[in-house]
Amino acid sequence: MTRTTSIWRDPGILIVPAIAFLVLGFAVPLVLFFVETLREIGSFADIVDEAVTTISSRAVVNAMFTTNWIALLVTLLTLFAGYPIAYVLANSDRLRFTLILFCIIVPYFTSVIVRTYSWMVLLGRNGIINQLLLGSGLVDHPIALLYNKLGIVIGMTYVLLPYMILTLYAAMKAIDPSFLRAAHALGASRTYAFLHVYLPLSAHGVLSGCLIVFILAIGFFITPALMGGPSDVMIAMLIERSVEIMLDWPSAAIMSLLLLAVTLVLYAVYYRVTDVRRMMGA
Amino acid sequence: MSLKGAIDLRGVTKRYGEERVVDDISLAIRPGEFFTFLGPSGSGKTTTLMMIAGFAGVDGGSIAVDGADVSALEPQRRGFGMVFQNYAIFPHLNVFENVAFPLRARHRPEPTIRERVTWALDLVQLGSFADRFARQLSGGQQQRVAIARAIVFEPHIVLMDEPLGALDKNLRYDMQVEIKEIQRRLGMTVVYVTHDQEEAMNMSDRIAIMNRGRIAQVGVPSEVYERPANAFVGRFLGEANILDGGVEAIEGDTAILRIAGLALRAKVRDTAKVGQRASLFVRPERVAIGDATGNRVEGRVRRVSFLGNIVRYQVEIASSTHVVVDVQNSRRQAYAVDDPIVLGWLVEDSLVLVD
Numbered sequence: 001m002t003r004t005t006s007i008w009r010d011p012g013i014l015i016v017p018a019i020a021f022l023v024l025g026f027a028v029p030l031v032l033f034f035v036e037t038l039r040e041i042g043s044f045a046d047i048v049d050e051a052v053t054t055i056s057s058r059a060v061v062n063a064m065f066t067t068n069w070i071a072l073l074v075t076l077l078t079l080f081a082g083y084p085i086a087y088v089l090a091n092s093d094r095l096r097f098t099l100i101l102f103c104i105i106v107p108y109f110t111s112v113i114v115r116t117y118s119w120m121v122l123l124g125r126n127g128i129i130n131q132l133l134l135g136s137g138l139v140d141h142p143i144a145l146l147y148n149k150l151g152i153v154i155g156m157t158y159v160l161l162p163y164m165i166l167t168l169y170a171a172m173k174a175i176d177p178s179f180l181r182a183a184h185a186l187g188a189s190r191t192y193a194f195l196h197v198y199l200p201l202s203a204h205g206v207l208s209g210c211l212i213v214f215i216l217a218i219g220f221f222i223t224p225a226l227m228g229g230p231s232d233v234m235i236a237m238l239i240e241r242s243v244e245i246m247l248d249w250p251s252a253a254i255m256s257l258l259l260l261a262v263t264l265v266l267y268a269v270y271y272r273v274t275d276v277r278r279m280m281g282a
Numbered sequence: 283m284s285l286k287g288a289i290d291l292r293g294v295t296k297r298y299g300e301e302r303v304v305d306d307i308s309l310a311i312r313p314g315e316f317f318t319f320l321g322p323s324g325s326g327k328t329t330t331l332m333m334i335a336g337f338a339g340v341d342g343g344s345i346a347v348d349g350a351d352v353s354a355l356e357p358q359r360r361g362f363g364m365v366f367q368n369y370a371i372f373p374h375l376n377v378f379e380n381v382a383f384p385l386r387a388r389h390r391p392e393p394t395i396r397e398r399v400t401w402a403l404d405l406v407q408l409g410s411f412a413d414r415f416a417r418q419l420s421g422g423q424q425q426r427v428a429i430a431r432a433i434v435f436e437p438h439i440v441l442m443d444e445p446l447g448a449l450d451k452n453l454r455y456d457m458q459v460e461i462k463e464i465q466r467r468l469g470m471t472v473v474y475v476t477h478d479q480e481e482a483m484n485m486s487d488r489i490a491i492m493n494r495g496r497i498a499q500v501g502v503p504s505e506v507y508e509r510p511a512n513a514f515v516g517r518f519l520g521e522a523n524i525l526d527g528g529v530e531a532i533e534g535d536t537a538i539l540r541i542a543g544l545a546l547r548a549k550v551r552d553t554a555k556v557g558q559r560a561s562l563f564v565r566p567e568r569v570a571i572g573d574a575t576g577n578r579v580e581g582r583v584r585r586v587s588f589l590g591n592i593v594r595y596q597v598e599i600a601s602s603t604h605v606v607v608d609v610q611n612s613r614r615q616a617y618a619v620d621d622p623i624v625l626g627w628l629v630e631d632s633l634v635l636v637d
Contacts, residue, residue, distance in 0.1 A: 176368070184356070185337075185363075186431065187384050188358055193358075197372060
């Protein structure tokens with residue numbers, strides 16, 4: 001008797017509806033999709049055969065290379081753009097903090113499609129940036145900012161920047177300001193204190209931020225599809241093409257499994273370096 | 283003792299909005315002196331230390347070190363060692379690197395660093411802990427690392443902000459002795475902040491007792507304890523009997539006070555005048571049970587507190603006037619609540635306080 005009541009009293013019971021929804025709406029269909037599609041291919045040997053063929057095909061190899069390269073660039077750019085912003089955010093008074101956070105969060109809650117189209121207005125051949133460059137005489141011809149890797153990288157960096165900033169902010173906020181005080185009191189210049197105290201103490205935030213941005217970047221679809229050129233195919237676009245255009249569900253399933261596996265491995269690393277429970281407030 | 287390490291505060295003031303957190307403080311800390319700012323929280327002692335360290339700006343007045351005004355210098359240019367209440371041991375560096383930090387920040391050569399860090403760690407008896415990290419150390423050990431780090435570059439002045447506040451009582455006493463010993467051996471000036479009066483009296487050459495942003499009294503420990511400048515200092519430095527009344531007569535350095543109908547004698551400073559409201563101050567351990575030459579009062583025991591080595595009696599000598607007496611715990615005397623009792627104390631042991 002007491003056992004049953006204690007289970008119902010455990011606040012953990014409150015996450016059951018959410019877990020049930022995720023299992024029924026996400027995990028079950030995903031597993032069914034993989035099982036059904038892979039069964040279509042045939043025996044286990046056939047599946048391995050198909051997987052090797054798919055993964056070693058030129059299209060997939062190219063897409064994996066493009067995906068990793070873009071994800072890496074985007075990760076580094078969000079890091080270099082995000083670190084100073086997170087630093088200012090973590091060391092601001094209330095008003096400035098609210099203002100900066102507002103600027104970060106509002107786009108975060110705006111649809112990715114809306115934001116991507118906005119960038120296309122800015123970056124297009126006759127977009128505002130090219131008009132400014134032409135008008136100021138800096139260039140003779142409009143430069144190609146869109147429908148190439150540059151466009152993808154700009155768009156994705158913008159979309160993923162808040163993830164980097166907020167992750168870095170969480171790590172920086174956890175740095176006890178007395179460490180910096182101690183550094184200064186003991187004779188460290190601002191630069192020395194930053195390089196030898198602040199940066200090392202925020203390092204796990206850098207790692208977490210890079211992992212979360214990289215994980216999100218390798219699965220990106222909308223932004224590269226809209227802002228990239230015909231040759232800039234990322235793995236998620238290839239999966240979509242296999243399903244929608246080629247109707248080749250088996251290779252779509254194999255590519256999805258590959259992407260899922262890589263994501264899970266990276267997430268496992270992320271979980272190890274980030275105290276997820278602490279971030280959730282536990 | 284070194285000749286360097288003098289600090290001069292002249293009219294130092296700190297405002298937060300309208301409030302003067304530190305209000306026009308002037309004092310001279312001598313080279314090689316162990317100087318303590320003692321006071322309750324909010325008295326301005328930590329703010330004063332932060333202004334000396336350079337973390338808080340000075341809104342009025344100036345701070346000079348060995349004659350040079352440092353009021354506008356950044357903390358890292360003042361060249362002080364500093365120990366913080368929460369230790370602030372860098373968690374990403376081991377003990378050796380923590381202690382080496384001030385030397386590396388000053389770009390000292392590697393052999394010097396090795397030699398100085400070894401010297402500092404030996405001084406705090408942590409020679410064998412060089413490879414440990416802060417999380418592997420006890421609170422007392424972390425505080426030793428913080429002290430080693432503050433003295434490794436041989437500063438003339440070391441600032442300490444309630445460094446023992448987080449330690450338990452026994453360890454705190456041992457560390458007091460140790461800090462005092464290091465200070466004496468190195469001949470450095472220590473500016474120490476605490477709210478613990480025993481700690482202040484045990485370690486300090488001189489104490490500044492602070493109250494509401496001002497210095498209530500500066501003096502050697504025995505002086506501020508035995509001859510407090512006012513009732514606040516008297517109460518803050520331990521148990522005190524402060525009996526309110528008025529000055530009836532002054533004969534030389536002795537005043538006769540009228541307190542709850544009783545005429546009591548006490549030593550007087552030049553500030554008191556006949557007819558003025560004043561209090562009589564006497565420490566509980568200076569009051570004796572039984573007759574004494576000097577002041578003699580009769581009363582009834584209202585409360586008995588057993589405190590281990592001493593027994594404390596609260597005695598009512600008139601309605602709503604109480605005298606607290608501390609006697610050594612012995613088998614000789616034992617009084618119970620409501621027992622009649624006679625108390626006495628020497629005139630030299632009591633003092634007239636005028637606020």
